[in-house]
Amino acid sequence: MIGTDVLLPRRQRLWNGIGVLLVCARFQMAEIRSSWIIIAVTVFQPIVFLLITLLPSADRSAAAGTRVAVGVALSVSWAATAWGAASVLRRERAMGTLARALAGLVDARLIALGKGLGAAMLSNVWALATLAVTLIALQQPVSFAHPGALLVGYVVLIASGSAIGLLIGSVFVVTRYGAQVSAFLTFPVILLGGMLIPSNLFPPPLSWLSALISLRWLQEFLVTSAVGSPNYLALEVAVLLTVAYAVGGIWLFGRIAQKARRNGSLDLY
Amino acid sequence: MAASTSTEATLAGVRRAERLWRSRQIIRFGFLQYLSANPPAIVLATIWPRLIFQTVFWVMLGYVAAGSDGATFAYVGAIATALTYGGIAGMSDVPVDDKFAGTYTRLLVGATPPTPVFFGRGVAQLTASVVEMLVCLVAAGLVTGQWRTMLALIPLLPIYVVIALSMSAAGLACASFCVGKRAEVAIYNGLTYLVILCCGALIPPGTLAALDVIGVVLPVSHGLVAVRSALDGGPWLAQVLLEVLVGLGWLALAYVLFQVQAARSRRTGSDSFS
Numbered sequence: 001m002i003g004t005d006v007l008l009p010r011r012q013r014l015w016n017g018i019g020v021l022l023v024c025a026r027f028q029m030a031e032i033r034s035s036w037i038i039i040a041v042t043v044f045q046p047i048v049f050l051l052i053t054l055l056p057s058a059d060r061s062a063a064a065g066t067r068v069a070v071g072v073a074l075s076v077s078w079a080a081t082a083w084g085a086a087s088v089l090r091r092e093r094a095m096g097t098l099a100r101a102l103a104g105l106v107d108a109r110l111i112a113l114g115k116g117l118g119a120a121m122l123s124n125v126w127a128l129a130t131l132a133v134t135l136i137a138l139q140q141p142v143s144f145a146h147p148g149a150l151l152v153g154y155v156v157l158i159a160s161g162s163a164i165g166l167l168i169g170s171v172f173v174v175t176r177y178g179a180q181v182s183a184f185l186t187f188p189v190i191l192l193g194g195m196l197i198p199s200n201l202f203p204p205p206l207s208w209l210s211a212l213i214s215l216r217w218l219q220e221f222l223v224t225s226a227v228g229s230p231n232y233l234a235l236e237v238a239v240l241l242t243v244a245y246a247v248g249g250i251w252l253f254g255r256i257a258q259k260a261r262r263n264g265s266l267d268l269y
Numbered sequence: 270m271a272a273s274t275s276t277e278a279t280l281a282g283v284r285r286a287e288r289l290w291r292s293r294q295i296i297r298f299g300f301l302q303y304l305s306a307n308p309p310a311i312v313l314a315t316i317w318p319r320l321i322f323q324t325v326f327w328v329m330l331g332y333v334a335a336g337s338d339g340a341t342f343a344y345v346g347a348i349a350t351a352l353t354y355g356g357i358a359g360m361s362d363v364p365v366d367d368k369f370a371g372t373y374t375r376l377l378v379g380a381t382p383p384t385p386v387f388f389g390r391g392v393a394q395l396t397a398s399v400v401e402m403l404v405c406l407v408a409a410g411l412v413t414g415q416w417r418t419m420l421a422l423i424p425l426l427p428i429y430v431v432i433a434l435s436m437s438a439a440g441l442a443c444a445s446f447c448v449g450k451r452a453e454v455a456i457y458n459g460l461t462y463l464v465i466l467c468c469g470a471l472i473p474p475g476t477l478a479a480l481d482v483i484g485v486v487l488p489v490s491h492g493l494v495a496v497r498s499a500l501d502g503g504p505w506l507a508q509v510l511l512e513v514l515v516g517l518g519w520l521a522l523a524y525v526l527f528q529v530q531a532a533r534s535r536r537t538g539s540d541s542f543s
Contacts, residue, residue, distance in 0.1 A: 039458075040459070051466060051472065055472050184318055
C-alpha cells in the first residue's frame with residue numbers, strides 16, 4: 001500500500017501526499033456537482049428536517065432556532081458524509097477503476113481520504129446555504145455569538161466527516177451492498193448523535209454509545225458557541241474522537257484493501 | 270359457422286391463458302429481481318433496521334416538539350412514511366434497473382409492452398413496502414412505548430394497505446419520470462420528501478397552508494386523515510375513497526407516461542433513456 005513514495009525524503013513524501021489529497025478532493029467536488037444525490041441530501045433534506053422540527057414546535061426563540069439549525073446542519077452533514085463516502089468507491093467500482101485505485105502506486109487511503117474531504121466540504125457548504133435560505137424564508141432568528149469558534153467547529157466537522165468516510169469506504173471494498181449499509185447508518189447516528197433528539201432521552205447504554213459519536217460533542221460546541229460561551233471541552237472530545245476515527249479508518253481501510261489485493265478479489269465486488 | 274366460433278373461442282382462451290402466464294412470470298421476475306438486489310441478509314441487517322431507526326427518530330422528534338401527544342401523532346404518521354422506501358424509492362428502481370443493464374431495447378420489442386412489465390415487476394416493491402410498514406409498526410411501537418396506539422392501529426391496517434397502494438401508484442408515476450432522465454435519485458427523493466413534508470404525517474394539517482394544498486394530491490394525506498379520524502371514533506370512509514381516487518390518478522399518470530416514453534423511444538431510438 002505504500003508505493004514507490006517510500007524511496008523519497010520524508011518532506012517530499014508529505015507534500016506529495018497533500019497534493020494527492022487535494023487533487024482527489026477537487027475530483028470528488030467536480031463529480032458531486034454533476035451528481036443528483038447531493039441535491040437530495042443537501043437541499044431537500046435540510047428543508048424537510050427544518051420544517052418538521054420547527055413548525056410543530058411552540059418555542060421559536062433565537063436559542064431554540066439555533067439549537068435546531070445546528071442539529072439539522074449536523075444531521076445533514078452526517079447524511080452527506082455517509083452518501084459521499086458511499087459514492088466515492090461505488091463510482092470507482094461502476095467504472096471498473098476500483099482495482100486500479102487500490103493497487104496503484106499512490107496509497108489508496110490518500111485517495112479515499114481526499115475524496116471524502118471533497119465530498120464533506122462541498123456538501124456542507126451547500127447544506128449551509130440551503131439552511132440559511134430556509135431560515136430566512138421562515139423568519140426564524142438564530143444566534144452567531146462567536147463566529148470564529150463556529151468556523152473552528154466546522155473545520156473539525158469536515159475533518160471528522162472525512163475520517164468517518166474512510167471507515168465507511170472500507171465497507172465498499174468488501175461488499176456490493178455498500179449502498180444499503182451506508183443508508184442504514186444514516187438514521188441511527190442522527191438519532192443517537194443527539195443532534196435533534198437530546199441524548200438525555202436515551203436509556204444509559206444508548207447514551208454511552210452517543211458519547212462515542214463526534215457529532216454529539218460538535219453539536220454541544222457549536223450551539224454553545226452560537227448562543228454564548230463556547231464549550232471547548234466538547235470540542236476537545238470531538239477532536240479526540242476524530243483522531244480515533246482517522247486512525248481506525250486508516251488501519252481498517254489499509255487492512256481490508258491489502259486483503260482484497262492479496263486474494264485478487266477486488267473485481268468480484 | 271359453429272366450428273369457426275368454437276375455434277375463435279378456443280384461441281381467445283389460449284391467448285387469455287398466455288397473458289395470465291406472462292403476467293405471473295413478470296410478477297415472479299419482479300420478486301427475483303428484488304431478492305437479487307436485496308438478499309434476505311441485507312434486508313434484515315440494513316433495510317429493516319434503517320426503517321425502524323427512521324420511524325423511531327420521527328416519533329422522538331414528535332416527542333421533543335410536542336410531548337407525548339406529539340409522539341403519538343408522529344407514530345401514526347411515521348408508519349405511513351415508512352412506505353415511501355419500497356413504494357417510491359424501490360419502485361423507481363424497477364425501470365432504472367433496465368436503464369443500467371441496457372435491457373430496455375429488449376422490452377420495447379418484447380411480446381409484452383414495457384408498461385405492463387413495469388407494473389407487474391412493481392408488485393414485489395409494493396409487497397416489500399407493506400412488509401416494511403408492518404415491521405416498523407411493531408418494532409417502533411415497542412421501542413418508543415407506543416404499544417397502545419399500535420394495538421389500536423391493527424384494525425385500521427386495511428386503510429394503511431390502501432395508502433400503500435396509492436403510494437406505489439405514485440411511485441410508478443415517479444419511476445416513469447426517472448425513465449427519461451438521469452436524475453432518478455433526485456426525482457424519487459424529491460417525491461419522498463414531499464410526501465413526508467406535506468401529507469400530514471409529521472406536521473399537523475393546518476400548520477402551513479401551502480403544505481396542505483400540495484398534500485391534497487399526494488398519497489397518504491387522505492388515508493392518514495381517515496386513520497386519525499377512525500382512532501377518534503369519527504367517520505373515515507370518505508377520506509379512504511379520496512385516497513383511492515388519488516391513487517388511481519397517479520396510476521393513470523404512470524400508465525400515460527410509460528406509454529409516452531415507450532413511444533418516444535421507438536420513434537427516436539433513444540433506448541438508453543436519454
